[in-house]
Amino acid sequence: MAEMTMVEAINASLHYEMERDERVVVLGEDVAVNGGVFRATEGLLDHFGGDRVVDTPLAEGAIVGSSIGLAVAGMVPVPEIQFLGFAYQAFHQIAGQLARVRYRSRGRFEAPITVRAPFGGGVRTPELHSDSLEAQLANIPGLKVVLPASAADAKGLLAASIRDPDPVMFLEPLRGYRALRDDVPEGDYVVPLGKARSVRDGDDLVFIAWSYMVEVARRASVELEKEGVGARVLDLRTLVPLDTEAIAEAVEACGRAVVVQEAPETCGFAAEVIATINDEAFYSLEAPVARVSGWDVPYPAGLLEDHYVPSIDRVVAAARRTLEK
Amino acid sequence: MTLTEPRAQLHQECDLSDSELQGLLREMISARLNSTRCFSLQRQGRSGTMAPIDGAEALVVGSAAALDPERDWVLPQYREPLGLSRFGEEVVARTVRYMRGDPAGGFIPEPIRVWPQQIALAAQLPQAVGLAWGMKLKREEGVVLTYFGDGASSEGDFYEAGNLAGVLEAPVIFMCNNNSWAISTPARRQTAAASFAEKAAAFGFPGEKIDGCSVLEVYAATRRARERALAGEGPTLIEAVAYRLGPHTTADDLTRYVPAEEIAEAREHDPIDLFRAELQEVGLWSEELEAETVKEADERMDRMIAAAEAVVIEPDVIFEHVYQRPTPRLERQRAELLEGLSEDD
Numbered sequence: 001m002a003e004m005t006m007v008e009a010i011n012a013s014l015h016y017e018m019e020r021d022e023r024v025v026v027l028g029e030d031v032a033v034n035g036g037v038f039r040a041t042e043g044l045l046d047h048f049g050g051d052r053v054v055d056t057p058l059a060e061g062a063i064v065g066s067s068i069g070l071a072v073a074g075m076v077p078v079p080e081i082q083f084l085g086f087a088y089q090a091f092h093q094i095a096g097q098l099a100r101v102r103y104r105s106r107g108r109f110e111a112p113i114t115v116r117a118p119f120g121g122g123v124r125t126p127e128l129h130s131d132s133l134e135a136q137l138a139n140i141p142g143l144k145v146v147l148p149a150s151a152a153d154a155k156g157l158l159a160a161s162i163r164d165p166d167p168v169m170f171l172e173p174l175r176g177y178r179a180l181r182d183d184v185p186e187g188d189y190v191v192p193l194g195k196a197r198s199v200r201d202g203d204d205l206v207f208i209a210w211s212y213m214v215e216v217a218r219r220a221s222v223e224l225e226k227e228g229v230g231a232r233v234l235d236l237r238t239l240v241p242l243d244t245e246a247i248a249e250a251v252e253a254c255g256r257a258v259v260v261q262e263a264p265e266t267c268g269f270a271a272e273v274i275a276t277i278n279d280e281a282f283y284s285l286e287a288p289v290a291r292v293s294g295w296d297v298p299y300p301a302g303l304l305e306d307h308y309v310p311s312i313d314r315v316v317a318a319a320r321r322t323l324e325k
Numbered sequence: 326m327t328l329t330e331p332r333a334q335l336h337q338e339c340d341l342s343d344s345e346l347q348g349l350l351r352e353m354i355s356a357r358l359n360s361t362r363c364f365s366l367q368r369q370g371r372s373g374t375m376a377p378i379d380g381a382e383a384l385v386v387g388s389a390a391a392l393d394p395e396r397d398w399v400l401p402q403y404r405e406p407l408g409l410s411r412f413g414e415e416v417v418a419r420t421v422r423y424m425r426g427d428p429a430g431g432f433i434p435e436p437i438r439v440w441p442q443q444i445a446l447a448a449q450l451p452q453a454v455g456l457a458w459g460m461k462l463k464r465e466e467g468v469v470l471t472y473f474g475d476g477a478s479s480e481g482d483f484y485e486a487g488n489l490a491g492v493l494e495a496p497v498i499f500m501c502n503n504n505s506w507a508i509s510t511p512a513r514r515q516t517a518a519a520s521f522a523e524k525a526a527a528f529g530f531p532g533e534k535i536d537g538c539s540v541l542e543v544y545a546a547t548r549r550a551r552e553r554a555l556a557g558e559g560p561t562l563i564e565a566v567a568y569r570l571g572p573h574t575t576a577d578d579l580t581r582y583v584p585a586e587e588i589a590e591a592r593e594h595d596p597i598d599l600f601r602a603e604l605q606e607v608g609l610w611s612e613e614l615e616a617e618t619v620k621e622a623d624e625r626m627d628r629m630i631a632a633a634e635a636v637v638i639e640p641d642v643i644f645e646h647v648y649q650r651p652t653p654r655l656e657r658q659r660a661e662l663l664e665g666l667s668e669d670d
Contacts (some may be wrong), residue, residue, distance in 0.1 A: 025462075036609070051462055059485040059488065061451060065448065065452050065455060065482065065485070066452065066458060067455060069451070069456030069459060070455040071459075072452075072455075072456055072459055073455070073459020075459050077455075092448060093451065102647070103646045103647055105431055105440070105646075106431050107432070161486020244653065244654070247529075301471060
């Protein structure tokens with residue numbers, strides 16, 4: 001075990017996976033010489049050379065599209081999209097191509113590609129750097145959608161994603177890169193995709209969240225504890241595949257649930273979680289499931305983002321309302 | 326020999342045997358016949374939308390002939406597969422199934438180095454660059470050839486792919502089928518540039534504009550591009566100027582936008598007629614060979630169509646190959662579909 005920040009854990013995982021499998025290649029904008037704008041790929045060029053760590057031209061569509069060709073040639077590409085909002089410029093290659101390589105070829109070809117991209121608010125970025133697109137990606141059959149919320153998970157889930165035979169969108173919370181720090185197992189460490197993580201126990205209600213909103217929910221649960229409320233926190237870790245059993249189990253145990261997401265409310269993944277609760281655990285509910293979301297507006301400019309991203313106060317307030325019902 | 330001097334020179338450059346020359350014409354005639362048969366299947370309600378190959382036979386057959394099916398890859402758009410039998414007859418058979426709406430039409434079995442057809446215009450181009458890049462990384466001797474049209478050259482993917490290919494010096498050949506029309510939009514509305522070939526200058530590699538109705542010119546240009554790529558000299562863009570002699574697809578009516586005199590003139594330069602006349606001139610083609618070719622191609626299509634129509638497609642195959650292993654949610658949905666079907670019985 002070693003204490004690491006999330007971005008250090010991602011870097012360690014990339015080093016480990018590239019060492020472990022010589023087919024793994026890293027490509028993207030500023031990933032080689034500069035080591036990534038957040039240093040996620042630092043040191044890879046020195047260790048693994050210019051054939052396996054490649055600065056590409058500035059073209060997101062070509063980064064994803066060429067990764068598909070590299071995969072069919074027998075490589076295991078780990079492309080980086082510098083900010084998830086820029087993935088809009090690659091969406092035709094992600095949704096129309098990457099997700100369908102296996103399906104279109106009826107299993108002849110596969111795309112074991114892990115697209116890494118940071119996203120999420122809280123660091124006062126310019127426009128299109130912070131947008132949460134996970135629901136849009138989860139709505140594309142063929143993709144897996146993975147969002148770590150701790151340094152240890154960042155390492156283990158990234159290893160699982162790179163080793164997975166299907167394309168994975170691996171979304172990293174900008175705010176968590178350095179703010180999230182915890183003990184990370186050394187050596188070979190894999191966290192399987194599709195298994196949610198229990199972050200905190202409690203029997204009065206459950207917060208269901210992913211990515212940095214897990215940390216917000218955890219802090220909200222600490223606040224609620226002062227009022228004698230036992231709030232459980234469930235980190236979904238992966239939206240596709242979804243750990244339906246863990247959701248049902250938590251809701252059955254608590255009877256009340258609040259889903260927290262940073263994305264806009266309408267058609268956000270929280271709606272999918274609530275529909276899942278409806279299917280799997282409706283009769284255990286003692287109150288309607290609440291959700292706390294970003295508003296249905298484009299991600300706002302930096303000085304206003306604190307009014308957009310769900311705060312601890314908003315999450316606590318939603319929990320109190322749920323408990324009163 | 327009664328060929329004009331430039332034609333004779335081209336024959337010399339291509340250096341193909343008599344039977345190879347005859348083979349090219351056979352494949353071109355078969356490609357058109359394959360397409361005509363599939364078109365009529367659609368009209369009979371036995372198949373779905375298809376894009377006829379008419380007019381593109383020389384550029385498809387000529388370029389494929391210059392490749393090595395055991396080392397090189399082809400990434401088609403959607404108009405070419407019926408002419409790619411050089412890479413394996415199964416490419417044609419699978420295309421027949423694809424057009425019927427059978428998902429297994431996308432499965433082109435090993436070891437055929439042809440990708441499933443691509444419906445999104447130019448989306449295959451960055452993928453072709455990635456494949457060529459991967460082959461280079463793995464020190465594999467081979468090239469990737471990808472087809473696209475004059476219309477697809479307006480897509481961002483064309484520019485992103487060309488640029489990346491140039492930077493990487495990837496062994497890739499971009500084969501642009503400039504057939505004058507993108508459904509109803511003429512090539513002059515796709516670009517203000519004097520040619521599509523000259524766009525290669527911005528990518529830093531050669532572009533060549535050739536007669537896409539001359540199978541030997543296409544063969545020679547592709548072979549040169551392939552040799553360049555294998556020598557480590559990087560990509561080539563070939564603009565093969567042809568003419569779309571049919572509608573865009575079975576769903577299109579070209580009389581709404583193509584001037585009648587223009588298509589009549591284009592038919593005077595039908596690539597099959599041109600090459601047939603050329604081989605007749607040098608005594609390599611006869612009515613007997615023509616009849617034999619048509620008969621063989623027709624019988625082959627009979628077999629492929631019968632096989633395609635005999636396939637029983639189980640509804641739940643739609644759940645296969647989404648992921649390597651279905652998620653629990655997909656398993657639940659599959660059971661739901663099957664349960665609904667058994668209730669219908």
